[in-house]
Amino acid sequence: MTRMEKSFLAFLWMLAALLVVDTARAERIKDLASIAGVRNNQLVGYGLVVGLDGSGDQTTQTPFTVQSIISMLSAMGVNLPPGQSLQLKNVAAVMVTASLPPFARSGQPIDITVSSIGNAKSLKGGTLILTPLKGADGQTYAMAQGNVVVVGAGASGAGSKTTVNHLSVGRVTGGATVEREVPMPLGQGEFVYLDLNTTDFGTAQLMVEAINKTTPGAATAADARQIRVRAPTNPDERVSFIGRIENIQLTPAKMSAKVIVNSRTGSVVMNQSVLLDSCAVAHGNLSVSVSTDNTVSQPGALSGGQTAGVSNAQIDIKQEGGAMMNIKAGANLADIVKALNALGANPQDLMAILQAMKSAGALRAELEVI
Numbered sequence: 001m002t003r004m005e006k007s008f009l010a011f012l013w014m015l016a017a018l019l020v021v022d023t024a025r026a027e028r029i030k031d032l033a034s035i036a037g038v039r040n041n042q043l044v045g046y047g048l049v050v051g052l053d054g055s056g057d058q059t060t061q062t063p064f065t066v067q068s069i070i071s072m073l074s075a076m077g078v079n080l081p082p083g084q085s086l087q088l089k090n091v092a093a094v095m096v097t098a099s100l101p102p103f104a105r106s107g108q109p110i111d112i113t114v115s116s117i118g119n120a121k122s123l124k125g126g127t128l129i130l131t132p133l134k135g136a137d138g139q140t141y142a143m144a145q146g147n148v149v150v151v152g153a154g155a156s157g158a159g160s161k162t163t164v165n166h167l168s169v170g171r172v173t174g175g176a177t178v179e180r181e182v183p184m185p186l187g188q189g190e191f192v193y194l195d196l197n198t199t200d201f202g203t204a205q206l207m208v209e210a211i212n213k214t215t216p217g218a219a220t221a222a223d224a225r226q227i228r229v230r231a232p233t234n235p236d237e238r239v240s241f242i243g244r245i246e247n248i249q250l251t252p253a254k255m256s257a258k259v260i261v262n263s264r265t266g267s268v269v270m271n272q273s274v275l276l277d278s279c280a281v282a283h284g285n286l287s288v289s290v291s292t293d294n295t296v297s298q299p300g301a302l303s304g305g306q307t308a309g310v311s312n313a314q315i316d317i318k319q320e321g322g323a324m325m326n327i328k329a330g331a332n333l334a335d336i337v338k339a340l341n342a343l344g345a346n347p348q349d350l351m352a353i354l355q356a357m358k359s360a361g362a363l364r365a366e367l368e369v370i
Contacts, residue, residue, distance in 0.1 A: 202253025
């Protein structure tokens with residue numbers, strides 16, 4: 001093989017590698033947008049879990065559990081004497097939630113989540129009895145029943161208690177059966193609509209161009225959130241058309257620079273578009289420690305005094321020197337992280353530093369505190 005042939009093969013390998021990298025960066029339309037009208041519907045219901053091993057509701061504190069049992073038994077032809085006191089340790093009142101997927105048909109099973117609303121210690125080993133699940137319109141869309149699976153364990157004794165995971169919430173796989181279907185037309189007339197997951201003018205334009213490359217003139221942008229696509233009116237052809245559209249790949253536009261700060265956990269997340277103007281940041285730690293030394297005061301002989309405990313408090317204030325760090329303009333994410341780590345700032349300090357940068361106009365990004 002000649003040197004020219006080797007160079008040409010090396011060029012082909014390099015080109016193939018670049019194509020692989022570009023493909024890896026590309027995303028499918030189904031990952032960036034959803035079909036308007038194709039959505040889940042939330043269902044909720046109130047029910048009872050029975051068969052617990054003494055870990056159910058304390059009925060003296062949850063009267064609704066007793067009322068539910070009396071109503072259920074009455075519906076089954078069992079009438080209790082008036083004023084009858086029930087001690088139900090094996091029953092728990094629960095809320096049952098589920099998500100009805102799009103195009104769900106009657107008879108299709110769906111998963112449900114069962115959550116205790118009383119003071120039951122555990123739902124482990126219980127069975128959910130027949131529970132209607134209703135939508136926001138008050139109509140019943142599914143019926144739920146089944147054995148509750150709780151992933152966890154608990155033990156107690158001699159005043160000690162140990163719990164692994166959460167015992168008051170469980171799931172029933174395929175525990176509900178769809179009884180009513182939700183009409184879900186695929187678009188109106190000759191158009192279907194794609195709703196972007198994130199509002200972005202650049203991504204909307206790129207998506208229109210990508211669709212029009214495969215189907216010229218089919219797509220137009222209504223705004224930065226929605227794309228209108230002309231589709232076949234025949235249902236079978238429309239489904240095939242949408243399947244092809246969803247698998248088109250494109251590289252979305254870069255997101256706007258954003259910093260998200262969680263004030264409760266101290267978490268700080270920045271994307272790669274965050275930039276800084278030239279600025280200097282100083283950070284110093286101030287720590288206050290209070291220590292108490294408990295001693296005993298012993299009176300002298302024949303003094304008539306009493307022995308007493310004495311607490312001696314000592315307060316120390318320590319301030320570490322603040323380090324000054326110069327950050328150049330246009331610093332990227334790696335430079336920002338390196339500079340903030342060099343200051344020795346913890347997550348709570350980072351929140352204050354970033355807020356100060358934003359106030360000073362040095363942080364070129366949207367700062368969102370959640």
